[in-house]
Amino acid sequence: MNSIFNSPFEVSLRVLLILENSNGLLYSSDMLAAIDFMAVYGQDFGISDNNMHGNNLFKYSEFATRRELTKEATRNLVLKDLISVDCGQNGFTYTITTIGIQYCSSLKSDYANCYREMVTKVLNYIEDMSEKKVLNLINEHSIRSLRKGGN
Incomplete structure (x- = not known):
């Protein structure tokens, strides 16, 4: 039996919820x-009192995998017409469709x-940040976590 956890399907649902609120x-x-x-590990960024997926020493190592899963999830969501893709000067970007909202x-x-x-x-926390700054923020937290032994 295949697990839905840490799968493109699970990430697809979260991507839809992000775009629903975007x-x-x-x-x-x-x-x-x-x-x-950041939503799942909000406590690490001072956004929440706890992490939705609990505390785990290897959470920052998840980020690389999450990026790949998100690429697969967005591809699947576009094929199902739940999100639409735009190809602009910043590459591929996504927004939710009416079917996705439903x-x-x-x-x-x-x-x-x-x-x-x-x-x-x-979204409120990163409102004035560029994508590069957000990704650097995660990277900085990852380095800090490694220096503290994964905490």
């Missing part, structure tokens, strides 16, 4: 992965609602 902004797959990572309305679990709240907090 107010029509276009995000690259790397930025979507960064927003997702699909999100069916996601009503406690986890989905908590995740939506965390996404809102992350």
Whole structure:
């Protein structure tokens, strides 16, 4: 039996929830992965009182994998017409479609609602940051964590 955890399907659901709350902004797959990572590990960034996926010594090593999963997830979501892709001077960026918004309305679990709240907090936190700055912030936290022995 295949696990849905840490799969493109799981990441797809979170990408939809991010884009649902993005107010029509276009995000690259790397930025979507960064927003997702910060939402799940909000405590590390001072955004939340706890991490949605708990504390784990290897969380920053997850980020590279999450970026790849997000690329696969966005590809799948575009094929299902749940998000649309724009190819501009900044590369491929994504926004949610009407079908994607309708699909999100069916996601009503406690986890989905908590995740939506965390996404809102992350989007407010990074509002004036460039993608490069957000990715550098995650990298800085990763280095700091390594120096502290994974904490």
